[in-house]
Amino acid sequence: MERVHTHIDDNFEEYLTAIGGIIRQRSISATGEGIRECAALLAEMMASAGIKTEIRETDGNPVVYGELFSERQDAKTVLFYGHYDVQPPEPLELWDSEPFEPSIRNGRLYARGIADNKGQLMAHILAIRAFRESGAEIPCNAKFVFEGEEESGSTNLAAFVERNRELLDCDIALAVDGPMLSGDVLNVCLGCRGVVNFEIELETAQFDCHSGRGGDIIPNAGWELLRLLRTMKDEQGNILIEGFMDGVRSPTEKDMEVIDGLPFDRENLKSLYGVPSFDLDKRQYYTKLNLMPTLTINGITCGYQGKGSKTINPAKSSVKMDARLVVDQDPLDIAEKIKKHVALHAPGARVTVHGFMHPSKTDGDLPVCRTVVAALEKVYVDNVALSLGLGGSLPSYVWTDILGVPALGIPYANQDSGGHAPNENFRVDLLQKAVHASAQILFDMK
Ligand SMILES: [Zn+2]
Structure with a gap:
């Protein structure tokens, strides 16, 4: 193993060049630009690292699938999940380089x-290369699922996994994505929340009217929407939609143990979000972040928003919302409950579900999870923390619920990597560490 680690350090310049190659190939999820070319290039890079690779079609963007088998009879199998699609680069003027x-x-x-x-998925490929190039044996089996639709909601991933259960069979799936915690703490996630995105549209008249003639006479779509929204949450922020909280389990002692082991820096959170005060304590913060669902207004549209004033009484309004869901909440069931609530409080309003993802949870005490965490601890030393989730949503349920295997979320990127934003970056030292980490996992998974 020492030989592999030394090889990574000695050849890292060259590895950076390989990473540059995949970066130069655009692969914009929203527009489809370069997607197929990127899948082909990635497949080529994997094949030349000695991974048996193929491009597998889905109803959308293809999955680049790879596998590598050890000669050992009882070798364990680790599956690495990542995505090669990216967010659009706009606004271009805010980038300091191309x-x-x-x-x-x-x-x-x-x-x-x-x-x-x-950068994160390349860490695995470069780790494989390092084993090969240094003549070391990879003691486990490895499978790779790199999808091309993560930035568009992983629309076809679940169907792909359903169709390929046998092909993808493994002991553990590792979703390597996302940023670390502050202080370069690697946050191994035991789960993630699900989500349902939806929109409510309201119409109170056929057209807007003069506020002097129709105000308080003709129903106002803005006030109607606010009234409806007020029925969904109380002053304390409790969600009032009937049955919404039914599946939500209260935190267990084990959950609290995990939370107590996490870092918590109130000042950092204050500046991260640009808020004047941050009142939650550590347990409250992580309970809200990982164990509780949310109901969030993403944006409201109604009436005139242009320059100056326009005294109208608007006829239409709409709101885009999302609900993050925790384990045992089914997004489709929650969507039905939201529709029922809206039908009761604003008959005639239209609810459209734009997308959803199931939540996922894994038991960190499983031996295979412990093996992965122990491997990461060798590389990140004292900077590994187990957490119950990311807060956000990843399609990890495809591993836990469809394949029936444990899944860990592992974020290799720096906390301030600025994903989705201009000047997205990866600290070079952490990129190098990521290659070491993937190599160590491959070595310890025997
Ligand atoms: Zn993303």
């Missing part, structure tokens, strides 16, 4: 997709 031209400044590699998720 988004698709890797640029290293102040110890960081700047490029669209470097953190989310190309």
